[in-house]
Each structure stands twice: as C-alpha cells, then as structure tokens.
Amino acid sequence: xxxxxxxxxxxxxxxxxxxxxxxxxxxxxxxxxxxxxxxxxxxxxxxxxxxxxxxxxxxxxxxxxxxxxxxxxxxxxxxxxxxxxxxxxxxxxxxxxxxxxxxxxxxxxxxxxxxxxxxxxxxxxxxxxxxxxxxxxxxxxxxxxxxxxxxxxxxxxxxxxxxxxxxxxxxxxxxxxxxxxxxxxxxxxxxxxxxxxxxxxxxxx
Numbered sequence: 001x002x003x004x005x006x007x008x009x010x011x012x013x014x015x016x017x018x019x020x021x022x023x024x025x026x027x028x029x030x031x032x033x034x035x036x037x038x039x040x041x042x043x044x045x046x047x048x049x050x051x052x053x054x055x056x057x058x059x060x061x062x063x064x065x066x067x068x069x070x071x072x073x074x075x076x077x078x079x080x081x082x083x084x085x086x087x088x089x090x091x092x093x094x095x096x097x098x099x100x101x102x103x104x105x106x107x108x109x110x111x112x113x114x115x116x117x118x119x120x121x122x123x124x125x126x127x128x129x130x131x132x133x134x135x136x137x138x139x140x141x142x143x144x145x146x147x148x149x150x151x152x153x154x155x156x157x158x159x160x161x162x163x164x165x166x167x168x169x170x171x172x173x174x175x176x177x178x179x180x181x182x183x184x185x186x187x188x189x190x191x192x193x194x195x196x197x198x199x200x201x202x203x204x205x
Contacts, residue, residue: 022046056083118203
C-alpha cells in the first residue's frame with residue numbers, strides 16, 4: 001500500500017520519501033524539510049502515536065495525517081490528542097487523501113498553544129507534556145484530557161456531566177470520572193484537585 005501511495009502522489013507532482021518503520025519516520029521528520037507527513041500507526045520499532053507525540057514534544061509542527069486501519073473512535077481521538085492534524089482510516093479513497101493533504105498544505109503554520117498552569121501543575125498542549133513543580137509526569141490519554149479540561153476551567157468547578165461529555169463523549173457513567181480523578185490525584189498529588197460535593201471537581205487555588 002505504501003508503494004501505491006508513493007506512486008499516486010508522485011504522479012500528482014509531489015516529491016515523496018518513504019521509510020518503513022517508526023524510528024526511521026521520526027528521524028526523517030526531525031531532519032527533513034517536509035511540508036506534510038503521512039503516518040501509519042501500527043509500525044515496527046515505534047508506533048505512529050509515539051512518532052507524532054515525540055515530534056510535538058520537540059516543538060516540530062510539521063502537519064501530520066494519520067492513515068491507519070485503526071478505525072475506532074477512541075483510536076482517532078488518541079491520534080488527534082497526541083498531536084496529529086488529521087486522521088483517515090483504511091480503506092480510503094485516494095481522491096479524499098489528496099484533498100486532505102491539500103487542506104493541510106493550505107494551512108498557515110500553527111501557533112504554539114498557550115502553556116496552562118494551575119495548582120502547581122503545568123500543561124503544555126502543544127508538546128502534550130505535564131509537569132508538577134517542574135518534574136515531568138506521564139499521563140495516559142484520558143488522564144491528560146481530564147486534566148486539561150480542569151485546568152482550562154480553573155478556578156471554576158466542572159460538573160461531572162461536562163467531564164463525561166468532554167473526555168468520554170457523553171458516556172453515561174459518572175463512576176469513571178471518579179476513577180480517573182483518583183488516578184490523577186495519585187500522580188499529581190491529592191490536594192491539587194478538589195471535590196465539590198454534589199457538583200464536580202476543580203483545580204485547587
């Protein structure tokens with residue numbers, strides 16, 4: 001399939017480089033002056049998720065289109081949360097792929113999002129990175145989304161229903177919010193996220 005895509009893009013006038021694994025793709029994107037990257041997720045050595053997340057952490061803003069057989073809604077959400085600009089699932093139309101690439105190439109370079117801070121926690125939306133009192137903290141994708149929503153709302157209280165809608169797409173299970181708040185508290189420090197009984201949660205002042 002990669003060879004077919006290379007032939008098709010070349011026929012359309014694009015100059016195309018192809019590499020066969022995630023590490024080689026990461027190295028190429030780091031050091032090559034590319035206008036756009038087409039990236040699979042399920043790759044040898046490094047996954048596409050790791051590649052795009054690493055690029056964003058390194059402040060490399062080359063547009064990335066994930067082209068993958070992983071067609072679940074959570075797969076797509078994770079890809080976009082890690083920093084991809086677009087997501088296309090296999091099987092796909094080559095005409096649509098071309099249109100998506102043209103759309104990415106028309107975009108102006110994305111400005112770096114504002115660094116978010118609350119309760120001693122720093123969240124970098126562009127680099128998908130979190131620090132607590134200057135120390136890096138690794139979060140799972142849903143933990144990251146939950147924290148980002150709480151920090152963006154700070155100092156307001158966020159209702160559980162709003163968190164379910166924003167992080168889990170409206171899942172009707174308030175317990176999952178409590179579970180993930182517990183995960184965050186263990187990683188960030190319990191006092192950094194306050195419970196407002198009967199309402200929801202907020203970052204501490």
